[in-house]
Amino acid sequence: MKFFLLILPLLQSIWSFHFSIVEAISDPPLSSISAPLSSPPIGATSPISSSMAAFSPAIQEGSEENQKDSHKKTFIALTVASAALGVTILILLSLWIHKKCSQKSHKSNAQSSDAEKALTLGPLLAKFNTMKVIGRKGSVSCIDYKVLETATNNFQESNILGEGGFGCVYKARLDDNSHVAVKKIDGRGQDAEREFENEVDLLTKIQHPNIISLLGYSSHEESKFLVYELMQNGSLETELHGPSHGSSLTWHIRMKIALDAARGLEYLHEHCNPPVIHRDLKSSNILLDSNFNAKLSDFGLAVIDGPQNKNNLKLSGTLGYLAPEYLLDGKLTDKSDVYAFGVVLLELLLGRKPVEKLAPAQCQSIVTWAMPQLTDRSKLPGIVDPVVRDTMDLKHLYQVAAVAVLCVQPEPSYRPLITDVLHSLIPLVPVELGGMLKVTQQAPPINTTAPSAGG
Known part of the structure; x- marks a missing residue:
């Protein structure tokens, strides 16, 4: 019905045009037949006048022939107009059908995309x-x-x-020998109960390749349990600061982890409705599977973005990752997550912990220590994690350092959106790892006079 209402004005205009043609052909202007021929001036002969004079005896006979021609032209005009009308209707009908099919196709593609996301977890969910x-x-x-x-x-x-x-988080083996992770929450206070409920509520609504999947939950006496997909390589914190000290993490793998974490955050900030602020982003809450695909975890402190949800909010998080405005004034925004992401990026870049002890009663943050050297290109290569030092293109190193510096700016308005961070990292990650970088040959390190790490 909507289709015919749409083409009705067009049909009316076509029929109006058609009838105007018919009238114009069937009723020629009288002046062209009955108007007397003007006499040429005496002594002057016009070729046009001579031609008209030659045909003057046959005017009446010609008018009859004109009348026949007029009927013939009318018939032709009707045929052409009808054909044009039919073609127009067919075109509009085909466009309407194409639009409907496109809508159905888009809907089915969206459904299939969601299905693909859950495909790898299908066996576990079925179990x-x-x-x-x-x-x-x-x-x-x-x-x-x-x-x-x-x-x-x-x-x-x-x-x-x-x-x-x-x-604690336990490795659990199911009856079919598949494995999952079980998080046991022993806290009896309101905070533990609130975080448990918060995580279950959020993760039942969230599905993204870079966010951990909650498979189930349970409760027994004073304890609560959360069941997740198992991430074989544990947390980024363990990989970077554990016994291996990041030896398994090449430069490109580190950039892939940063990109995956940025994608997870972008989903929370830009694609969840309403947006979600993680509030506890840190290397221990970035989990790695067997292929070092990174997923954000631990949503117990996450907050739905909105003034009503951030009023009288208790200060929570981890020292070293807390943005200054949140730590000092309690102001929480999506830029607080961006600050924490910048700290994680510095961990990947430098191989250092977010806060390090200098003395029993003195600590130093990675941001305070690194900031003066991150902006000095002569010093930057010397503070990079020795595991990956001299293994990257220096232009890429400078770009990552610049992104990290922007993310940890003290003023929130100076920090980029996580979407901007994401687009800055994509060109630095190889295509086979989810980015856009085409790696052909390892670029040789550029000669610099940078001092050594201990210099």
């Missing part, structure tokens, strides 16, 4: 659906505690993967 599920919250299952107890071998100490503020 949980066959277990003792005692409830559901969105797409996440509430699992019987006994299932988790068995899967972790009664939460045996040898299965501990890591430890957080409220408890």
Whole structure:
């Protein structure tokens, strides 16, 4: 019906044009037949006058022929107009059908995209659906505690993967020998309960390749449990500052991790409705799978962006990652996450912890220590993590340092949006790792007179 309402004005204009043609052909102007021929001046002969004089005896006969021609032209005009009208209707109809098909195709593509995101977790989700599920919250299952107890071998100490503020994370083996991670929250206070509820509420609504997937949750006596996909390489903090000291993290892998983290943050800031502020972004909350794909985790402190949700907000987070305006004045925005991301980028770049002890009662932040040297191109190569020093194109090093400097600016308005950070990192990551850099040959390091790390 909408289609015919749209083409009705066009049909009216076509028919009006058609009838004007018909009238013009069937009723020629009278003046062209009945007007008397003007006599030429005496003594002057005009070629045009001579021609008209030659044809004057046949005027009446010609008028009859003109009338026949007029009917013939009318018929032709009607035929042409009808054909044009038919073609126009067909074109409009095909455009309308094409639009409808495009809409259906777009919808199906969106659905298939969502399906692809969940494809890798399909077997695990199906496995949980066959277990003792005692409830559901969105797409996440509430699992019987006994299932988790068995899967972790009664939460045996040898299965501990890591430890957080409220408890430990355990490796759990399911009946089909697949593995997941179980976070046990032992806190009895309101904070632990609030963070548990907050994380379940958020992660049941969020699906993104660079955000950890919550598979299930459980509760038993005073303890709460969260079940995640297992990330085989643990946290970025362990990889950088643990026993291996970042030896597995090449320059390109580090840039890939930064890019993945930026993509996860951009999803929270730009694509969630309403936007989400993570509020506790740090290297220990960036988890790595077997291929070093990075995913943001631990959403217990996350906040839905909005004035009503940030009033009287308790100061929470980790020292070294807290933005100055949030630490000093309690002002929390998406730029607070950008500051924390800048600290993580410095960790990847320099291989140092966000806060280091200089003396028993004295600490120094990585931002304070690095800032004067990050903006000095002669000093910058000398403070880079020795594991990756001299393995990158210096132009890329300068660009990453510039991004980090902008992210950790004291004034929030000077910091970029995470989208801008993301677009700055994409050209520095090889195509096969999710970026746009085409790596052909390792660029030789440029000769510099930079001092050594200890100089």
